[in-house]
Amino acid sequence: MRAFLRGHKIGTAVVSFVLVVALWYLFRPEKLFINKQVNEAAPFAQNDPDQPTYTGTFKAAIHETSGRASVYRNSNGSLSLKLTNFHTSNGPDVHVVLAKSSDPALAKRSPGAALDSLEVAPLRGNEGDQEYTLPSNVDLAQYNTVTIYCERFHAVFGSAMIQPF
Numbered sequence: 001m002r003a004f005l006r007g008h009k010i011g012t013a014v015v016s017f018v019l020v021v022a023l024w025y026l027f028r029p030e031k032l033f034i035n036k037q038v039n040e041a042a043p044f045a046q047n048d049p050d051q052p053t054y055t056g057t058f059k060a061a062i063h064e065t066s067g068r069a070s071v072y073r074n075s076n077g078s079l080s081l082k083l084t085n086f087h088t089s090n091g092p093d094v095h096v097v098l099a100k101s102s103d104p105a106l107a108k109r110s111p112g113a114a115l116d117s118l119e120v121a122p123l124r125g126n127e128g129d130q131e132y133t134l135p136s137n138v139d140l141a142q143y144n145t146v147t148i149y150c151e152r153f154h155a156v157f158g159s160a161m162i163q164p165f
Contacts, residue, residue: 008069026152027092034090048106050074054140058148062109063089063099065158069146070165079121079134081146088126093152096120096132098143101161106145111155118143 054071066085071079081096088094097117099106105113121132141163148157 006093015132033104035127036090036125036131038128050080052165053079054144055165056146058088058146058158058160060158061106061156062111063078063091063155065089065148067160070160071140071159071162079138079140081130081132081134082129083146084129086128086130088123088148088157090126091150091152091155091157094123094126094148094150094157096123097147097149098134098138098140099145099147099149099159100143101145103145105148105154106156106159108156111150111153113156114154115147115149115156117147117149120146123148128141 018146050072052070053073056069058065058067058069065088068084070082070084072082074080083096097115097119099115099117103116105115118135118138120134124130144163145159145161147159149155150157
């Protein structure tokens with residue numbers, strides 16, 4: 001085997017390089033050290049026609065996650081999700097999704113369990129206040145848990161069960 005590797009140094013180097021790049025792309029280790037802060041407008045003011053309808057606080061699952069998730073009914077009838085005082089870990093393919101509170105994948109403390117969910121949007125930043133438009137057909141009585149979810153590894157970072165305001 002040694003003689004084979006000595007004779008194929010360039011091939012071994014190329015295969016090693018491709019393997020390192022593939023592993024880096026899959027796991028994105030630099031995101032463990034990089035925070036992306038988002039600070040959008042404050043969620044509620046006295047003269048704001050948007051009214052809160054649901055709210056809940058985040059609880060950590062696989063990663064520390066904290067803050068508040070609130071759903072607002074806008075003056076045009078649409079719904080928006082606002083995350084305030086929000087903080088979670090960064091990751092390679094993290095999304096904001098709505099899940100059913102009864103989904104067993106929410107209770108898992110290890111990656112790998114697929115979550116029955118509705119996509120809201122990719123997470124804009126792992127820190128700060130941010131707002132997302134909810135799908136028009138969302139049933140918040142059924143999909144009543146806002147979840148920070150890594151699609152690549154099927155990992156729940158944290159979730160907030162929202163209840164009527």
